[in-house]
Amino acid sequence: MSKYIIGFLVVISAIGLAILAAFGISALINRSNTSLANGYWGSGMMGGGMMGYINQSIDGNRLTIDEATLIAKDYVASTNSNLSIAEVMSFQRNFYIAVKEKDSGRAAFELLMDPITGNLGSEPGPNMMWNRKYGHMGILRNKSGENPITLEEARQFAQKALDSNIPGAIVEPNGFDFYGYYTFDYKVNDVIAGMLSVNGFNGQHWFHTWHGTFIEEKEVNK
Known part of the structure; x- marks a missing residue:
């Protein structure tokens, strides 16, 4: 029983x-x-901690690229004194921000900003999955150093991906060298049409499909 x-x-x-x-x-x-x-963007892991920034000044209008740059600069400066903004690009759906290390000059990680609220978050895709110092890969393995695949080799991989997926598109020669991957702009009819990244270890490509139409860009300290 x-x-x-x-x-x-x-x-x-x-x-x-x-x-x-x-x-x-x-x-x-x-x-x-x-x-x-x-308005909280999906927070990626940056340098071992959850990364997310909520801007408090919201008036409902789209931010200018200069305003977006100032917000990004303030955030990065408050996070790590060894980081600075390298480039800001304005797209239909967001602002793209490339962050670099001051001491090494190496590209560190990528951010996205809501064009209305100014809220910041980690860019998805390669920035989270391939970044061997500041992304998930860095947390798991804490790897850094040079990419086995060179910038020129990565550019060739990027062009092959464009030839297969967007015939007529041309990859820009100068990309950002991140820890574990590269990111390039590409043009169609001599106008920036998007971005893609190439894994620095195996040559795999990843298109940035979340930006929308390109508007303008500002090189801050590339």
């Missing part, structure tokens, strides 16, 4: 745990949706 009682209690406990787990998952989903609704 006791075996039946024990079995019954085990079943009840399992059901209880399942209910608690369901409530827990629901709460996490709700918190995630609330954060997105409030």
Whole structure:
């Protein structure tokens, strides 16, 4: 008889745990949706800590590229004194910001800024998955150093990817050399049409599909 009682209690406990787990998952989903609704960008791991910046000055108008540059400069300066802004690009959906190290001159990581609110977050894709110093790869392995694939070799990989996917597009010769990958602009009919990254270890490419139409750019300290 006791075996039946024990079995019954085990079943009840399992059901209880399942209910608690369901409530827990629901709460996490709700918190995630609330954060997105409030303008919090998906926070990537930058240098071992969660990275995200919420701008407090919002008037509903699109930021100019100069205003976006000032916000990005203030954020980066408050985060790490060895970092500076290298380039800001204005796109239909966001501002793209390339950050570099002052001492080495090496490209560090990439940010995206909401063009209306000025909220900052880590750029998805290669910046999170391939960055061996400031992204997820850096946290797992803490790798840095030179990329086995050179900038010119990466440019050739990028051009091959463009030839296969966007015939007529031409990769720009000067890309950013990040820890683990490279990022290039490319043009169509001599106008910037987008960006793509190339893995510095295996040559894999990744198109930046989240920007929208290019508007203008500003080189700050490339």
